[in-house]
Amino acid sequence: MDRRKSLKSIVLGSVAGGLAINGCKPGAETPVEEVALDPTAVKWRTDRENEHVAELERERFFNDHEAATMTVLCDLILPGGAEFKSASDAEVVPFIEFMAKDLPQMQVDLRGGLMWLDHKSNTEFGTEFKSATEEQQKSILDGIAYYDPDVPSSERPFEVNFFSLVRNHTMTGFYTSKIGIEELGYKGNMPNVWDGVPQDVLDQHGVSYEPEWLAKCVDQSKRNIVAEWDEDGNLIS
Amino acid sequence: MQIIEDSTVYDAIVVGSGAGGGMATKVLADAGLKVAVVEAGPFFDPADPEQKTQLRWPYESPRRGAGTVRPFGDFDSAYGGWEIEGEPYTHKDGTKFDWFRSHMLGGRTNHWGRISLRFGPDDFKHKSIDGHGDDWPISYDDVKPYYDKVDKMIGVFGTKENIHNNPDGFFLPPPKPRLHELFYIKGARKTGVPVYPSRMSMLTKRINNDRGVCFYCGQCSRACQVYADFSAGTCLIFPAQKSRGQVDLFVNCVVREVTVDDEGKATGVSYINKEDRKEYKLKGKVVVLGASACSTARILMNSKSPQHPNGLGNSSDIVGKYLHDSTGADRMAFVPDLMNRKVSYNEDGVGGMHVYSPWWGDNSKLDFPRGYHIEIWGGMGMPSYGFGFNVNEFNKFFGTKVGGYGDVLRSDAKKYYGALVGLSGRGESIAYKDNYCEIDPNTVDEWGIPVLRFHYKWSEYEHKQAIHMHDTFEQILTNLGGEVLGSKPGKEADYGLHTPGRIIHEVGTTRMGDDPKTSVTNKYQQLHDADNVFVVDAGPFVSQADKNCTWTILALSWRASEYIVDQLKKQNL
Structure with a gap:
């Protein structure tokens, strides 16, 4: 499926829907219900982008059973415990729900994969996946969670690819959340002054700065002094 | 529908607010002119x-x-992309060209890489060196004073290195290399590829009291709130609004065509206001086109009149021809020595690379005529969509199992965080007449304006250059201790070359020259066919160079704009 095409049809669909509603307005006896714009509409997106996000938020992809199964599955991938928070603590399933609508080519694989999990669990243990014991659930995962990277993904079994898809999105969903970023320890995304790699890090990786190179670099104590040059382009301030 | 005319007559109407249009607006407004953007x-x-x-x-x-x-993610500040709903473009003969557009104040300068390289003396006279393409009607010496002025006004960090075809400028001091860049320096030198501090337009040092100093968040692609990187809106349009001239900003207005009088001189432009979908006319003594190489070509070709039946400036039939983009190919490696990194510090740095390799080769000894420079990426970036995908695939290099679930994934994510190094080659392609955009008579956009149709093919020279890139990348990545990922792309994958247009360096569609039969503008970027119309985007480029085009757009736009001011004073326009 061509993602771009499907995306277009969604956007066009939403525009057409809006027109239809407006078109009814003048002569309508009963008040036409306004479609509320997503309250998360933000100024850093264009109006069209905001409308698209709102449209996706209004749709529902996972049904209750699927969402519950996904929650169990994602928490097996990143479980909570004494040391770490779980995938559901980071609201990974709502993120995957959004992505399934944003990238609709994932939908059949996700839905089909969840059906496969229940079928497998029912066949082996006589109960659907989410109600099986953790031991039973893990025994199913042990059969699909590993892959041979030398075999192209197009040649791997469906259920293995399904699990990789869920694992990938669980990882992204978790580590792009506030608690995931904290766990990872990423220190950036805030104003600072870059003044080179700390010595202990250089030592750990067996590299060092050359004095000649460093001599060319910015003297951070003078960064707020307005630049001036001589006529040959040598910085003199 | 009636066309609504404004009675104001502007000294200049500038179409587009990116690098070219922004600079023209600044220079013209500084001269006290009344400018419509x-x-x-x-x-x-x-x-x-x-x-x-x-x-x-x-x-x-x-x-x-x-x-x-x-396309570059939700937080990238360029509105638009290669596909814009309601604004299609088409292709001819099954060829490919991907056209990136960003309709917003400042255009594509809001998200660009800020790699700010001057063209060198050879870049203006390359035909004389290797016989390919054409020489420019101007030389490095003509442009040098303007590069100098751009350096001082906008700011670029770098270092004086005395490399013949990579001229030095007025540089701010560069930032220190990051950890993965120290690995690159090691690997490149072992391969015989020189490495220097990069040259980019972020303010590592204060340049004036209107703009802030870089605070090293690494997010220049999101545009800077303290104006510490170059974007045309923040660094040119806003200052122009405070200058002694008058700047009227018309936003959400799509120019349809340049209007002309009976003598064929421009009288202004007609545009569609996107908000009310009505067509308007503006009058000006001079029209300055900076809409982007392809958009400007489109406006010119759509400006058909009895005086200019083949489109404005197109008596030569050269408008749209000689379109070319930089070549691009990339490769990356997993570097075991960069595993298990300490996350004790913030290494965001400036947006993009702190070191780079300008072209070092001697093309007379190679099977392709033009060079490329190497850009470097890697590091412990902020997680975003895609983080943790195939989290432990590099286990294969250690013979351990790939995949799994549970807490082991957490330790794998941390173990491999920041252990990737990537290289991108950005090179010069030869400008060919047969690579072009033209008007597609069968298609209009949602504003009713006929759209562009592209015809573009890489030649054997670009293919050979791409092969050289991949060979070099493999050597460098191996020499820095990396396990090169993926395999060398072959013929079926165009040797790894990105589709034309993907590097977003479209140039050449209104090339300059002394002969009106083989060029669209003269050396002042003035149309041969209408002397009060100028092109200040990358359309007038005769060749691309193995550099990025923005710094040259800025310098040439400044030069052309000074010429406009001079000619207006002399009442020649």
């Missing part, structure tokens, strides 16, 4: 705390920054 997209100011995307966290986007809508 017509921009197809909305107003944008990254200092607006609600409008900025800088310093937002991935969880502020429901798609965590995925590129579903904006």
